[in-house]
Amino acid sequence: MTVERCTRAPGAAVRPGTPSPLPPALAPGLPVAAAAALAVLLAPGGAAAADLRVGPSEAYTDLDDALAAASSGDRILVTPGTYTGDYRVTRKVEIVGVGRGRVVLQGAGGTVLELTSGASGSVVRRLTVQGGNGRHGGGISASGGSFHFEKVVVKDSYASASGGGLYCGSADCTVVDSTFKKNAADGDGGGLAASGGTLTVERSRFLANTTLGRGGGLFGHQATVLVDDSDLVDNVNDGVAPYGGGGGASFNSCPWVSFTRNLVRGNLASVMGGGVAMLASSGELIGNLVEDNEATLNMGGLGLQAGDYDVIGNVVRWNRCSVAAGGIDFLYTTGGVMRNNVVYGNEAGQTAGGILIEDGIGDVYNNVVAYNTSVYGGGGILLGRGSVGEVAWNTVYGNDSGGMTTDGIGSIEGSDTRFRNNVSVFNVDSGFGAEGSRTVDVAWNDAYGNGSGVFDYAGDADLEGASGNLSVDPLLSLAGTGDVADDDPRPGAGSPVVDAGDPSFTDPDGTRCDMGAFGGPHGASWSDLPVDFGW
Numbered sequence: 001m002t003v004e005r006c007t008r009a010p011g012a013a014v015r016p017g018t019p020s021p022l023p024p025a026l027a028p029g030l031p032v033a034a035a036a037a038l039a040v041l042l043a044p045g046g047a048a049a050a051d052l053r054v055g056p057s058e059a060y061t062d063l064d065d066a067l068a069a070a071s072s073g074d075r076i077l078v079t080p081g082t083y084t085g086d087y088r089v090t091r092k093v094e095i096v097g098v099g100r101g102r103v104v105l106q107g108a109g110g111t112v113l114e115l116t117s118g119a120s121g122s123v124v125r126r127l128t129v130q131g132g133n134g135r136h137g138g139g140i141s142a143s144g145g146s147f148h149f150e151k152v153v154v155k156d157s158y159a160s161a162s163g164g165g166l167y168c169g170s171a172d173c174t175v176v177d178s179t180f181k182k183n184a185a186d187g188d189g190g191g192l193a194a195s196g197g198t199l200t201v202e203r204s205r206f207l208a209n210t211t212l213g214r215g216g217g218l219f220g221h222q223a224t225v226l227v228d229d230s231d232l233v234d235n236v237n238d239g240v241a242p243y244g245g246g247g248g249a250s251f252n253s254c255p256w257v258s259f260t261r262n263l264v265r266g267n268l269a270s271v272m273g274g275g276v277a278m279l280a281s282s283g284e285l286i287g288n289l290v291e292d293n294e295a296t297l298n299m300g301g302l303g304l305q306a307g308d309y310d311v312i313g314n315v316v317r318w319n320r321c322s323v324a325a326g327g328i329d330f331l332y333t334t335g336g337v338m339r340n341n342v343v344y345g346n347e348a349g350q351t352a353g354g355i356l357i358e359d360g361i362g363d364v365y366n367n368v369v370a371y372n373t374s375v376y377g378g379g380g381i382l383l384g385r386g387s388v389g390e391v392a393w394n395t396v397y398g399n400d401s402g403g404m405t406t407d408g409i410g411s412i413e414g415s416d417t418r419f420r421n422n423v424s425v426f427n428v429d430s431g432f433g434a435e436g437s438r439t440v441d442v443a444w445n446d447a448y449g450n451g452s453g454v455f456d457y458a459g460d461a462d463l464e465g466a467s468g469n470l471s472v473d474p475l476l477s478l479a480g481t482g483d484v485a486d487d488d489p490r491p492g493a494g495s496p497v498v499d500a501g502d503p504s505f506t507d508p509d510g511t512r513c514d515m516g517a518f519g520g521p522h523g524a525s526w527s528d529l530p531v532d533f534g535w
Contacts, residue, residue: 055079063087063095063105078103078127086110086132089119097126107131107157113140120145124152132157136193137167138183146172154191155181162219163193164209170196180217181207188250189219190235201227206248210236214277215250216267225251225283226258237269244271245279245303247293257283261530264290271296273303274319284310289530295321299329300346309336309362315531316341317484322349325356326372330387333360340517340525342533344370344484352378353399357387357415364391366522368489370398371482377404379427383411392420393501395489395517397478400428406458407431408450414438421501423474423491423516425449430458443467444502446474446515472496474516485533490518 052066052074053059060066063083066076067090075094080101086108089095097103105112105127111134115122124140129152132138138157140149147168152175154165164183166175173194180191187193190209192201199220206217213219216235218227232248239245247267251257257278264275274293276285290301300319302311309330316327326346328338343354353372355364369380378384379399381391391409401407408424410433411417417434418441424431431447434440435458447456448471456471475492491497491514501513505520513519518526518535526535 049073049075051075051077053077053079054083055081067093082106084108087113089113089115089122091118092121093119094123095125095127096123102128104128104130107133107139110134111137111139111141112157115140115142115145115147117144120147123148123150125150126152128153128155130154130156134159135161136169137163138165138185140166141169142167142171142173143169144171148174148176149178150176152178153181154179154183157183159185159187161185162187162189162195162213164190164211166192168192168194168197168199168223172198174200175204176202177204179205179207180209181205183209185211185213187211188213188221189215190237191217193219193221194223194225195221196223198224199226201225201230203229205231206233206235207231208234210238212239213237214239214244214252215246216248216269218249219246220251220254220257222253222255224256225254227260227262228258229261231263232265232267233263234266236267237271239270245269246273246277247295248275250277250279251281251283252279254278254281254283257281259283259285259288261287262289263530264288265292267293269293269295272298274300274321275302277303278305278307278309280306282308284312285314286310286312287528287530288314290314290316291318293319297322298324300326300348302328304328304330304333304336306332306334307336308334311336311338312340313525313528314341315529316343316346318345320347324348324351324358326353326374328355330357330360330362333357333362335361337363337365338367339365339522340367340529342368342484342529342531344368344372345482346372348374348378350374350376351384352382353401354379355381357383357389359386361388363389364394366393366517366520366525367395368484368517369394369396370484370487370489373400373402375402377401377406377412378410379407380424381409382406383415383417385413385415387411387415389416390418390420391422392418393513393515393517393520393523394422394424395476396422396424396431397426397476397489398482403429406433408433408447410434411440417441420444421505421513421515421519422446423497425474425476426478427451430455432456433458443469444500444515446470446472446497446500448473468500468502470496470500470515485531488534489516490535491516
């Protein structure tokens with residue numbers, strides 16, 4: 001039996017200096033802490049939390065009976081076995097699977113485990129929940145309170161609306177060390193959906209979940225969300241425009257999202273954001289590995305729209321889309337930065353293989369952008385269609401835009417552009433291209449070995465030899481395999497781009513800034529990448 005502090009009955013309070021209510025025979029020799037605890041238990045009206053055991057040979061053979069008998073604060077210990085039913089929790093309890101072997105709650109036609117607002121404070125641990133069928137929350141639903149889920153497996157469940165595995169509605173939910181596998185929703189959040197409240201997900205896995213709405217693995221709407229150190233793998237968003245988005249995860253109208261140190265791999269979105277999609281939200285995406293995701297239309301890796309986002313220290317590679325932005329896209333953004341990311345090997349069927357800012361505001365600093373491909377322009381970094389931003393201290397090489405003049409770094413269609421301290425080399429055509437921009441400011445860059453040589457600076461950016469621009473070999477160590485993991489894009493010994501950047505800026509060591517991704521104030525900020533490139 002566990003002992004918890006309980007409230008003394010009215011009128012039973014002890015005045016200062018009053019002797020302990022312990023019976024005389026029990027008081028002598030007891031440690032102070034033990035005496036105090038026993039005093040509480042023996043006080044008039046006192047009651048301790050109880051352990052209720054569930055199992056074939058236990059006091060309760062069915063979880064329903066234990067839930068009916070439990071008082072608020074009790075702990076229900078469920079022994080290994082399969083328990084079939086749809087269970088409703090209306091008071092605060094802890095439900096824990098114990099013993100060796102799996103504890104399985106098998107659905108009986110509805111939501112398997114429903115936690116109401118009256119159950120706020122409840123904890124669910126070490127259970128497998130499967131075979132559920134509900135509207136909001138096929139496996140588990142939790143509404144109007146605070147709930148903790150730990151070492152829970154939710155699988156093979158279905159929701160006709162949102163949250164095939166778990167639905168959190170206007171609730172504060174914490175999910176730790178849990179797995180959501182092969183769940184489905186006709187609405188949003190194949191694995192998990194949170195609407196309102198707060199959601200914290202740590203060290204969890206979202207595997208092969210599907211949705212016809214948004215967020216194949218995970219969906220948040222008007223919720224404050226933290227997702228850390230978790231895996232989103234092989235999830236599918238199979239919706240139609242405008243609702244399809246976020247094969248791995250999707251966040252809509254969230255006041256803040258912190259998405260950090262996660263693996264986002266092999267997810268598919270039918271419209272946009274093969275890996276992660278965010279719309280009308282604010283947040284940070286830091287230290288994630290986003291690889292081999294696909295969007296049927298736009299934004300193969302990360303699709304960030306109509307908000308303010310910091311995208312820092314991610315590796316975004318081998319993602320694909322059929323239209324625009326194979327790697328990362330800022331669309332209609334009000335601000336934000338992409339910094340110290342490695343973006344390579346991404347493909348766009350039309351425009352912008354690597355990074356795109358489109359009708360949005362954002363800055364692109366200290367990224368390595370390599371081996372990305374597109375068909376109609378913007379192989380590496382592209383500012384297009386009315387975008388505003390600064391592109392500075394990036395190393396861009398080996399990109400291909402299908403014969404267009406914006407292979408490395410480019411701006412088109414009325415954008416306001418500032419290119420400073422970049423190294424753009426060995427791209428298939430141009431190193432820099434700026435055509436049709438409202439404003440173009442290209443200074444203190446290096447372009448070398450692009451196309452046939454005359455395309456180092458193209459269009460309005462034909463500024464070689466002016467404003468500090470160079471056309472020299474930066475002496476990078478590039479293996480030519482198409483994999484950045486085989487390269488060292490740092491300037492080699494004696495490189496002419498060292499101490500050759502805008503003299504208004506310094507490197508962390510106090511010297512004049514270098515050109516490229518390893519120069520300037522953030523040139524040394526590479527230690528937290530999710531892939532060790534040896535830099």
